[in-house]
Amino acid sequence: MYEGLVKPLLFRMDAERAHNMAIRACDFAGRSRTLRRAVARRFGVDDPRLRTTVAGIEFANPLGLAAGFDKNGRAVAMLGSLGFGHVELGSVSAYVSHGNPRPRLWRLPDDRAVVVYYGVPNDGAEAVAARLARRRPAVALGINLVKTNDPSRPAVEPDVYEDFARSLRLIAGSAEYVTLNLSCPNSADDRDFFDDHDRIGTLLGHLADVTTEVPLVLKLKPTTDRGKLRDIVQIADAFPSVRGFAxxxxxxxxEHLKLKSAAAVLDFRPGAIAGEPVEAYLNEVLSRLYDAIGPGSRYALIAAGGVASAEAAYRKIQLGASLVQLYTGLIYHGPRLVPEILRGLTERLERDGFDSVEKAVGSGHGVA
Incomplete structure (x- = not known):
């Protein structure tokens, strides 16, 4: 139904308009407990081999919805019924952010990808926290925090640290875990602030004063530089609240992205590419980050980028990911992709002799 009817209609619309329509539909449908339960029965895959515990949090399965789809917590109730083991919303900032001028989202159908230039528009942490107090998903909830994208609030010390601290104070009680987005690719004035790794330590020191025990995940700018990755891990070692990386x-x-879309099309679409073209590169970063955290680490890795099949999800688990997230895949394949991936994961676990997904994590690391 999605690919034959819904997708063609949505693809005739502006991409952001279609996105907003999907959020409104989920918001409306999610208000019905009966409908949420019916959807959960349709899309849920209950298999004990898929259950996993990460940072002390129990997940029904390792597949989650990545931040970016539901920026403001409007749709989380229904999204939590689609079979995911967790939903991550955001990015959320301390203050309201209007994001970049429109248009700021484009599809690349030839590449099964999108170009994202949102610039983290969101309602601000206070409004999102109030919304979550009224409605939450039935699965684990992660909240992605980012520095407010506003020219009147430039990325300078100590303002950046105080921005994150305000968000954390407001939102931490609503989440099972919190992701600190340290390099949003579409906030041009802010994305390089933490290239000075000492600032990561300074930020974590500020956040240590926030009275919360919620596990923190650091979302990093992608790099294959092993030295930089080890440096960040060593900084995190001093802060027990940090339990993972994304x-x-x-x-x-x-240059390493091999795109089918014409250069003339891309020239008028600023922003970051999400979807299948980034899979190979982000898998390489994932593998090197798994090296950097070392065996028996307290850190879990959360991986996204190009997850549009069970094989793509399983490959990330083999490379060291404890949790895997998707977003762009939903645009091209619809919600049926969730149970398809989960069933495919159970088949691969059985094929490879694993009685739990946790035992598969890192099993393919270093294997050509």
């Missing part, structure tokens, strides 16, 4: 999208048009 990898952001690369900004701009890295």
């Amino acid at each position: 990898i952001n999208l690369p900004s701009g048009r890295p």
Whole structure:
């Protein structure tokens, strides 16, 4: 139904308009407990082999919805019924952010990708926290925090640290875990602030004063530089609240992305590419980050980028990811992709002799 009817209609619309329509539909449908339960029965895959515990949090399965789809917590109730083991919303900032001028989202159908130039528009942490107090998903909830994208609030010390601290104070009680987005690729004035790794330590020191025990995940600018990755891990070692790492999208048009879309099309679409073209590069970053955290680490890795099949999700688990997220895949394949991936994961676990997904994590690391 999605690919034959819904998708063609949505693809005739402006991409952001279609996105907003999907959020409104989920918001409306999610208000019905009966409908949420019916959807959960349709899309849920209950298999004990998929259950996993990360940072002390129990997940029904390792597949989650990445931040970016539901920026403001409007749709989380229904999204939590689609079969995901967790939903991550945001990015959310301390203050309201209007984002970049429109248009700021484009599809690349030839590449099964999108170009994202939102610039983290959101209602601000206070409004999102109030919304979540009224409605939450039935699965684990992560909240992605980012520095407010506003020219009147430039990326300078100590303002950046105070911005994150305000968000954390407001939002931490609503989440099972919090992701600190340290390099949003579409906030041009802010994305390089934490290239000075000492600032990561300074930020974590500020956040240590926030009275919360919520696990923190650091979302990093992608790099294959092993030295930089080890440096960040060593900084995090001093802060027990940091329990994991995630990898952001690369900004701009890295040469290593092999795109089918014409250059003339891309020239008028600024922003970061998300979807299948980034899979190989982000898998390489994931593998090197798994090296950097070392065996028996307290850190979990959350991986996204190009997850549009069970094989793509399983490959990330083999490379060291404890949790895997998707977003762009939903645009091209619809919600049926969630149970398809989960069933495919159970088949691969059985094929490879694993009685739990946790035992598969890192099993393919270093294997050509």
